[in-house]
Amino acid sequence: MTGAGISGVGWTPITKNSxxxxxxxxTDAALLAIADAGLEPTDIDxxxxxxxxxxxxxxxxxxxxxxxxxxxxxSLCDSGGGAWAGTSIAVAAxxxxxxxxxxVLVYRAANSRSEPxxxxxxxxxxxxxxxxxxxxxxxxxxxxFGPYVSAYLDAHGLDNSDFAPLAVQQRAHAVLNTxxxxxxxxxxxxxxxxxxxxxxxxxxxxxxxxDGGMAVVVSAADGSSGAKPLVTIRAALGGSLAAPVxxxxxxxxxxxxxxxxxxxxxxxxxxxxxxxxxxxxxxxxTGMALLHIEQFGLADDGQAPAAVREGELGLDGRVAVNxxxxxxxxxxxxxxxxxxxxxxxxxxxxxxxxxxxxxxSYDRSTCRQVRDPELAVMxxxxxxxxxxxxxxx
Amino acid sequence: xxxxxxxxxPDVDTAPFWSACGRGALIGQRCGACGLWRWPxxxxxxxxxxxxxxxxxxxxxGTIVALVTFHRAFDPSxxxxxxxxxxxxxxxxxxxxxxxxADLRPGETGARIGSxxxxxxxxxxxMRVPAFTxxxxxxxNS
Numbered sequence: 001m002t003g004a005g006i007s008g009v010g011w012t013p014i015t016k017n018s019x020x021x022x023x024x025x026x027t028d029a030a031l032l033a034i035a036d037a038g039l040e041p042t043d044i045d046x047x048x049x050x051x052x053x054x055x056x057x058x059x060x061x062x063x064x065x066x067x068x069x070x071x072x073x074x075s076l077c078d079s080g081g082g083a084w085a086g087t088s089i090a091v092a093a094x095x096x097x098x099x100x101x102x103x104v105l106v107y108r109a110a111n112s113r114s115e116p117x118x119x120x121x122x123x124x125x126x127x128x129x130x131x132x133x134x135x136x137x138x139x140x141x142x143x144x145f146g147p148y149v150s151a152y153l154d155a156h157g158l159d160n161s162d163f164a165p166l167a168v169q170q171r172a173h174a175v176l177n178t179x180x181x182x183x184x185x186x187x188x189x190x191x192x193x194x195x196x197x198x199x200x201x202x203x204x205x206x207x208x209x210x211d212g213g214m215a216v217v218v219s220a221a222d223g224s225s226g227a228k229p230l231v232t233i234r235a236a237l238g239g240s241l242a243a244p245v246x247x248x249x250x251x252x253x254x255x256x257x258x259x260x261x262x263x264x265x266x267x268x269x270x271x272x273x274x275x276x277x278x279x280x281x282x283x284x285x286t287g288m289a290l291l292h293i294e295q296f297g298l299a300d301d302g303q304a305p306a307a308v309r310e311g312e313l314g315l316d317g318r319v320a321v322n323x324x325x326x327x328x329x330x331x332x333x334x335x336x337x338x339x340x341x342x343x344x345x346x347x348x349x350x351x352x353x354x355x356x357x358x359x360x361s362y363d364r365s366t367c368r369q370v371r372d373p374e375l376a377v378m379x380x381x382x383x384x385x386x387x388x389x390x391x392x393x
Numbered sequence: 394x395x396x397x398x399x400x401x402x403p404d405v406d407t408a409p410f411w412s413a414c415g416r417g418a419l420i421g422q423r424c425g426a427c428g429l430w431r432w433p434x435x436x437x438x439x440x441x442x443x444x445x446x447x448x449x450x451x452x453x454x455g456t457i458v459a460l461v462t463f464h465r466a467f468d469p470s471x472x473x474x475x476x477x478x479x480x481x482x483x484x485x486x487x488x489x490x491x492x493x494x495a496d497l498r499p500g501e502t503g504a505r506i507g508s509x510x511x512x513x514x515x516x517x518x519x520m521r522v523p524a525f526t527x528x529x530x531x532x533x534n535s
Contacts, residue, residue, distance in 0.1 A: 123399075124397055124398070124399045124400060124470075125399070125400060125402050126399050126400075126401060126402060127401075127402035127404065128404070129433070131401035131402055131403070131404075131407060132401075132433050132494060133494065134399040134468070135398065135399045135400065135401045135517065135522050136479055136494055136495050136496050136522070137463060137466075137468055137471040137474065137477055137479060137496060138479055138494060139467055139468050140463075140467045142461065143461050143463070143479055146461035147459030147460060147461055147479075147480075147481050147494075148459060150459050150460050150461060150506065151458060151459040151506060154505070154506040154507075195464070196462075196464040197464060197465060198461050198462065198463050198464065198465075199461060199462045199464065200461070253458050253459055253481075
């Protein structure tokens with residue numbers, strides 16, 4: 001146990017063009033999260049956000065001004081990208097547990113679709129680690145992660161058609177999520193007819209780009225913060241081992257940091273993989289989500305596609321995976337959507353933005369609430385970070 | 394309009410590699426103290442932490458351990474190369490520790506994990522960068 005919990009969650013609409021500034025989006029999401037926690041903005045005394053390559057999310061100083069904070073004991077704006085979704089929660093939990101802060105706001109907001117950032121790859125003089133990628137045309141997440149997925153497919157005799165059931169299932173979950181951007185049901189045939197982007201990935205294997213903001217409030221679990229946690233943080237870790245150009249041995253070339261982090265995360269939470277009810281796992285591409293499923297111990301080696309096909313990882317399966325639709329169909333706010341969904345599934349009253357009117361019906365034409373979950377896990381990119389959440393007692 | 398391709402910028406740690414490429418030679422780096430191969434090149438051994446890198450000539454052959462194929466060009470300077478296969482090649486003679494990411498010669502098809510390779514060098518704006526050709530399929534120029 002970390003002595004911390006999440007006391008509030010908030011999000012803006014996920015759109016193709018927000019017609020808002022990032023600080024406006026972040027403030028909307030923050031105010032909703034703070035109100036959800038039953039707090040006032042001035043109860044926030046720590047701010048954490050993150051970005052990839054170029055800062056697109058509002059910096060803490062902008063949020064101090066926008067929210068009118070009167071103290072800020074910790075602020076952090078790091079460049080780990082989606083890998084840092086869980087790291088941000090881990091740092092926030094450590095800060096409130098140590099008494100450095102009372103309530104830390106973890107947020108991210110960007111107009112990734114309407115105002116895409118100009119990556120440093122736009123220059124033609126790659127230095128440092130970039131001298132090993134960009135001269136070879138490798139300037140895209142698909143070529144950063146695709147090779148490891150290709151090794152996984154080859155080792156297990158799988159191919160792109162084995163990605164389709166997960167893409168279709170996550171879309172079905174997004175149909176039941178009013179904030180999701182992609183809500184038209186997908187078929188296996190549509191997945192297989194979608195164009196190749198960077199093989200092994202077709203268009204419908206890729207996460208979507210969107211505008212939007214999300215925020216969560218991390219508070220001390222003992223109530224000293226003035227907020228009552230919606231869920232407890234049983235364990236949280238965040239640090240990277242992997243580097244895409246690092247030499248590796250040829251065996252299990254597809255092993256990510258997840259394979260190292262997950263066992264340690266579970267050990268600290270005092271659980272095993274089989275205890276998990278809900279798993280919200282980073283999904284930049286279908287194939288990466290499958291690697292995360294296996295390396296978090298939720299399916300045997302090479303068996304994640306079959307497990308999805310058999311319904312084992314659906315809303316009524318043995319563990320429900322990416323119940324909101326994930327980055328593939330809900331939208332991409334750097335993994336905070338996975339955190340928020342884990343909280344929603346575990347909180348009293350459950351998910352608030354499915355199609356149920358009143359109590360949850362568990363009718364899968366309207367309801368995406370998993371039945372009585374006790375534990376949820378989320379992970380960031382490559383399993384570089386991860387969090388285990390528990391239902392608040 | 395023809396876009397220039399990215400040109401790698403050598404630094405103190407990597408200059409010997411790029412310089413060797415310019416001579417049409419592929420070299421790898423290992424620790425001068427404990428002998429461990431490492432990649433990419435850098436000052437310190439990640440195992441014994443000695444700062445005594447040594448460079449050794451390699452045969453220039455290897456095996457594909459992972460690959461992707463671009464069906465569209467995200468960098469317009471690679472437009473003429475599409476479909477472009479980017480491979481991870483484990484290089485012979487490096488205790489399977491040196492995995493170089495590079496392009497397969499555009500137009501070569503049939504690359505798969507386990508395919509054998511030989512290095513070639515392509516001129517890019519005054520530098521030469523390594524690429525690979527398949528050793529054992531039709532269409533290779535080996």
